[in-house]
Amino acid sequence: MSGEIRSEMSANVWKVVTLPGAKVAEGDTLVILESMKMEIPVLAEADGTVAEVAVHEGDVVQEGDLIAVMV
Amino acid sequence: MTTSPVSADAVTDVRDPLPRLEALFDEGTVKPMSPRDDSGVLSVRGEIDGAPVIAYCSDARLMGGAMGTDGCQHIVGAIDSAIRERIPVIGVWHSGGARLAEGVVALDAVGQVFAAMVRASGRVPQISVVLGPAAGGAAYGPALTDIVVMSDTGRIFVTGPEVVRSVTGEQVDMERLGGPEPHGRRSGVVHVTTKDDASALAKARELASLLGHHGRFSPADVPDSPELGTILPEQVNRAYDVKPVVKALLDAPGVELHAKWAPNIVTTLGKFAGRTVGVIANNPLRLGGCLDASSAEKAARFVRMCDSLGVPLIVLVDVPGYLPGVGQEWDGVVRRGAKLLHAFSEAVVPRVTLVTRKAYGGAYIAMNSRSLGATAVFAWPNSEVAVMGASAAVNILHRKKLAAAKPEDREALRAQLIEEQIQTAGGVGRALEIGVVDEVIEPVITRRRIAEALAAAPSARGAHGNIPL
Numbered sequence: 001m002s003g004e005i006r007s008e009m010s011a012n013v014w015k016v017v018t019l020p021g022a023k024v025a026e027g028d029t030l031v032i033l034e035s036m037k038m039e040i041p042v043l044a045e046a047d048g049t050v051a052e053v054a055v056h057e058g059d060v061v062q063e064g065d066l067i068a069v070m071v
Numbered sequence: 072m073t074t075s076p077v078s079a080d081a082v083t084d085v086r087d088p089l090p091r092l093e094a095l096f097d098e099g100t101v102k103p104m105s106p107r108d109d110s111g112v113l114s115v116r117g118e119i120d121g122a123p124v125i126a127y128c129s130d131a132r133l134m135g136g137a138m139g140t141d142g143c144q145h146i147v148g149a150i151d152s153a154i155r156e157r158i159p160v161i162g163v164w165h166s167g168g169a170r171l172a173e174g175v176v177a178l179d180a181v182g183q184v185f186a187a188m189v190r191a192s193g194r195v196p197q198i199s200v201v202l203g204p205a206a207g208g209a210a211y212g213p214a215l216t217d218i219v220v221m222s223d224t225g226r227i228f229v230t231g232p233e234v235v236r237s238v239t240g241e242q243v244d245m246e247r248l249g250g251p252e253p254h255g256r257r258s259g260v261v262h263v264t265t266k267d268d269a270s271a272l273a274k275a276r277e278l279a280s281l282l283g284h285h286g287r288f289s290p291a292d293v294p295d296s297p298e299l300g301t302i303l304p305e306q307v308n309r310a311y312d313v314k315p316v317v318k319a320l321l322d323a324p325g326v327e328l329h330a331k332w333a334p335n336i337v338t339t340l341g342k343f344a345g346r347t348v349g350v351i352a353n354n355p356l357r358l359g360g361c362l363d364a365s366s367a368e369k370a371a372r373f374v375r376m377c378d379s380l381g382v383p384l385i386v387l388v389d390v391p392g393y394l395p396g397v398g399q400e401w402d403g404v405v406r407r408g409a410k411l412l413h414a415f416s417e418a419v420v421p422r423v424t425l426v427t428r429k430a431y432g433g434a435y436i437a438m439n440s441r442s443l444g445a446t447a448v449f450a451w452p453n454s455e456v457a458v459m460g461a462s463a464a465v466n467i468l469h470r471k472k473l474a475a476a477k478p479e480d481r482e483a484l485r486a487q488l489i490e491e492q493i494q495t496a497g498g499v500g501r502a503l504e505i506g507v508v509d510e511v512i513e514p515v516i517t518r519r520r521i522a523e524a525l526a527a528a529p530s531a532r533g534a535h536g537n538i539p540l
Contacts, residue, residue: 009358010396036391037460038359039310063398 005042005068011035013059018068022050030068031055042067085268086136088113088128091163091202094272095119095126095279104152105145109133111170112142114149120280125153128163131203136166138208139173143180146212150187150197159196159283161275162216164225168207181208188215192536193379196282200275201225201261202268204245217376217537218278218328220263221251222271227260255331259369262328277326281340282380285347290522293344296320300451300514303428313337313354316387316427320350320518328373333365338373343385344522349377352387353438355428361394362434364407371410372540374418381532383525384422386439392432392459408437410540415443417535421528423521426450426499426508431459441507447524448508449517456502461492468492 011033018030029041030050052069055061093101096117104114104125111134114127127149129136146162153160169177185208191197192215199213204226213219213227221227228249235241235248247253254261263278265271299319304311317339318324325341335358339350351370353360377384393404415422415437423446424439435456439445450456458464465488466473476484495501502508512520 009361009394036359036361036394037308037463038355038391039308040359041310041356043356063396 003045003070004066005030005045005070007033007042007061007063007065007067009033009035009040010060010062011040013055013057013061014039016053016055016057018050018053020050020052024048024050024070033061044070046070084132086131086165086203088130088163091268091272092117092126092128094269095161095163095200095276096124097121104149108141110141110145111136111139111166112145114145116152119159119276119283122280122284123156123158124161124279124283125149125156125158126161126163129166129203129209131165134167134170136164136203136209137168137170137177138166138181138184139170139177140180143177143184146184147187150184150191153195154191157195159198159279160191161198161200161279162212163272163275164199164201164205164209164213165203166205166209168209178208181212184208184212185215188212189536192217192538193533194536196279196380198275198278198282200271201227202271204228204231204249206231210249214260214539217282217380218262219260220265220271220274220278221254221261222265222268223251224268225261225271226250227254257332259329259332259365263326263330274326278340281326281342281347282382285382286342286345288343288522288526289345290519290526293519293522295515296518297515299517307428310355310359312356313352313360313387313389317341317350317352320385320387320521321348325350329369333363333369335360335363336366336370338370340377340382344518344526346525347382348385348525349373349382350385350387351439353390355389358394360390361392362390362408362411362437363394363399364402364404367404367408367411367437368540371407371414372537374411374414375533375535375540376537378414378418378420378533379535379537381420381530383420383528383530384418384439385521385525386422386424386445388424388426388430388435388438389428390430390434390438392434408433411437412443415439415445417533418444419531419533421446421525421530423524424448425517425521426454426456428453429455429457429460431455431457441509446528447510447521449510449512449520449524450499450502450508451514451517452511454499454511455493455497456499456508457497461489461497464496465489465492 014034015032048070100118197216251264255264321341
């Protein structure tokens, strides 16, 4: 299952918890964003491998910005 | 019209409406309402968990299940019977739409089906199960009903891939155009997606049973709920999945509607203290649990469905606010968010709110607050009802004071101001004082207190239809 994972909201990138090449299952946390005083996990939508992580800790992302690519 | 056009060796055809309908009902209870004719529709009555239900099904063996005058009359007859008898009606769909050969006569007939569905709306539960392509008129049929279940082979679209290709040049197959993925996740057209036909029909059975016979609250039989309080994380800014909380609240796992669409709010039908209820819960795992345009609309439709069918509501609140952003404003968060305010305010079914962690700002009002007419509002200890979180409020209210403080004293001052803010405006104390929260309750007695509050309220049912918002 390949796919681009994009931010659903404007937020700060608080933690990157995955790496390119990591095998992940549906529902695993890839990145944790921070917005509205809440930690907001960005989850894998399907089982797969992380091909690319497009953000760094401290980045600001807008809705629709690329966060990771899964293959 | 009475001669069967179906040959004997087609009996095992998966598109045969009779076995599809038989799978819905208790074994041996199915009785035909319409003849096994070439109308393209079969309608029957039978029992689900012992209670009467009416159903109709496209006969996809004939012209792809296309809808003509006679078939549409079978559907209208089935729906009107269900209204008279006040029982649920289930439609099983596999149809390319109106019969082209019949021309405008077929269009008129399809229109009469729509009108019958709207007559029934809010009076009897209407459930649709889409097992094959449901196109054109057959797309709007399911869309007008309360709940749409789609199997892996179900497809819903107004115009098929060929028309799309010839008009817009877009290359798309039926699955990507109108399969479970686009309608379950993106459009919100479908409430429940399943892995195959059998589980789609089983879900429809479960829903008909939940909506068809509600049962009675028996608060005396509700055990304590020690697990409820253990699911929320200690840290207030930590995300968690609210679904286990909903599951622990209900007597048994319910049926979640629109699970993948607008997942920042959860809407589930299930049994609570012996009676069918609707649960609405913010889900902090998605978008921090913020309300947004889609989730407000999803919840509003669910509230109105439950109210029109006499299903009491439990509202679990843990919401940081409305999602900010240009996208949201342009997406109509004001117009679509207003639907939720409207839906709760007009609802007359018993509806109890529980603030588990926090309820801030406009989203606090929208989540079945006292001001919108909640039957009872409970809060867990340490929860907070406020315009915003104490630390955010301090940063705004005391910006100058904080800026003027010596850098080394600033954090201590901030902590002290936050503490003061919680004392005067935060926490749940002020909300209790003015009566917008009735009672702070421990998680362990939550099920019992909610059951008591719901059972004590006079049962009522909204006198309105369930427009597919």
